[in-house]
Amino acid sequence: MAAVVAEHAAIFGYGPVGARLDASTVTLAQAAEAAHRARRDAVVMRLLQRGVKAPVAEAAYALPAPVTDQASALKLAIMIEERTAAIWRAALIDTTGDDRRLAVDGLIDAAIRATRFRKAAGVTPTTVAFPGRLEPN
Amino acid sequence: MTVLQRSRRSVLAAGSVVLAAAGLASGCSVLGPDEPESIKPPDADALRAVARESLDLAARYDDAIAKNSNESARLAPIRDAHREHAAAIGRSLDATVAPSGGAAAASPSASAGSSGPLKALQSAERAAAERATTACLAVASYYAPLIGAIAAARASHAEALS
Numbered sequence: 001m002a003a004v005v006a007e008h009a010a011i012f013g014y015g016p017v018g019a020r021l022d023a024s025t026v027t028l029a030q031a032a033e034a035a036h037r038a039r040r041d042a043v044v045m046r047l048l049q050r051g052v053k054a055p056v057a058e059a060a061y062a063l064p065a066p067v068t069d070q071a072s073a074l075k076l077a078i079m080i081e082e083r084t085a086a087i088w089r090a091a092l093i094d095t096t097g098d099d100r101r102l103a104v105d106g107l108i109d110a111a112i113r114a115t116r117f118r119k120a121a122g123v124t125p126t127t128v129a130f131p132g133r134l135e136p137n
Numbered sequence: 138m139t140v141l142q143r144s145r146r147s148v149l150a151a152g153s154v155v156l157a158a159a160g161l162a163s164g165c166s167v168l169g170p171d172e173p174e175s176i177k178p179p180d181a182d183a184l185r186a187v188a189r190e191s192l193d194l195a196a197r198y199d200d201a202i203a204k205n206s207n208e209s210a211r212l213a214p215i216r217d218a219h220r221e222h223a224a225a226i227g228r229s230l231d232a233t234v235a236p237s238g239g240a241a242a243a244s245p246s247a248s249a250g251s252s253g254p255l256k257a258l259q260s261a262e263r264a265a266a267e268r269a270t271t272a273c274l275a276v277a278s279y280y281a282p283l284i285g286a287i288a289a290a291r292a293s294h295a296e297a298l299s
Contacts, residue, residue: 085289092273092281104273104285108266111289115296125214126297129221131289132282 001055003106004047006087007040008057013080016063020073025120029077032113036084039106046102074121081114082134089132107132173279180280181230183272187284188226190265194291195219197261201254208255215294222287229283259298266291 014033021029044054067073088106095103111131118126176184198216202209269288273281 089282089286089289092285093278095281096278097274100274100278100281104270104281104288107285108270108289108292111293112296115293119297124210127215127218127290127293129218129290130225130283130286131293132286 001047003087003091003103004040004043004054006084007036007043008055009061010036010080010084011040012057012061013063013076016067017073017077017080020067020070022070025070025074028113028116028120029073032077032081032117035109035113039102039109042102046099071121074117077117078114078121078123081110081117082128082131085110085114085132086134087132173277176230176280177277180276183276184226184230184280184284187269187272187287188223188230190268191219191223191226191287194261194265195223197258201258205254211297212258215297218290218294222290225283226287229280255298259295262291262295262298266295 011033014029014036018026018029018033047054063076064079065072065076067076085107088103088110091103092100092107111127114128114131115126118124195216198212198219202212202216205212266288269284269291273284273288276284
């Protein structure tokens with residue numbers, strides 16, 4: 001459930017992000033948004049198959065900071081991926097089998113995208129030791 | 138024990154931050170099972186194998202940094218992450234994993250030729266991420282977030298080197 005909401009929020013966030021990126025980085029954001037849509041749809045389908053109604057997307061989600069330029073757009077993209085990673089990491093605790101597979105893939109993909117956006121933003125280091133752990137280690 | 142209890146609270150804290158950030162107040166629990174009273178032998182073996190591989194990877198980065206010091210800014214944080222992974226697993230196992238595992242015998246310097254040491258590290262990271270993913274799917278749920286995060290870190294290292 002939390003994963004669906006996180007993916008809804010991520011998809012929303014890539015709207016303002018994409019609008020502020022130049023041609024070379026916007027493709028990164030487009031690919032990320034498509035991946036979040038695919039993951040969201042996969043989770044929604046899985047819930048539906050179990051007769052569970054997935055939460056629907058809100059009309060809008062509060063952004064943590066205004067997105068005014070490429071730098072703030074990349075910062076938000078990094079944050080979106082870090083938070084999505086945290087949700088998927090938490091989902092590993094109470095899943096098994098195929099569901100855990102979905103969760104670990106979600107965590108891995110978010111970590112890879114976070115690294116891509118850190119590289120694009122010139123943030124170093126481009127990786128964190130424990131993706132999905134939000135507080136300082 | 139205190140380390141494990143603290144890490145369990147961290148999971149809760151991390152979940153809360155995200156939920157709060159997403160403007161949520163859902164009743165979904167992010168807490169899973171309690172720490173198992175004793176680790177099952179297959180889980181202990183799986184954790185030790187991941188930790189050994191982390192230490193092997195760290196050693197490969199030491200080697201690469203020694204041969205190519207101008208890459209040190211990029212490689213040192215990744216090496217340190219591998220050591221942190223091994224240490225975190227050691228704490229989970231409530232025992233230190235000996236760095237002298239059998240896998241360490243496979244010396245990395247031979248495979249990491251001067252033509253593409255970073256490429257060799259990158260493929261090693263990808264393969265190691267696959268193995269950690271497999272381990273993540275097999276272990277008791279208590280250990281899955283740690284091993285999953287290690288898999289994700291390894292995959293992101295491969296991306297960082299590309």
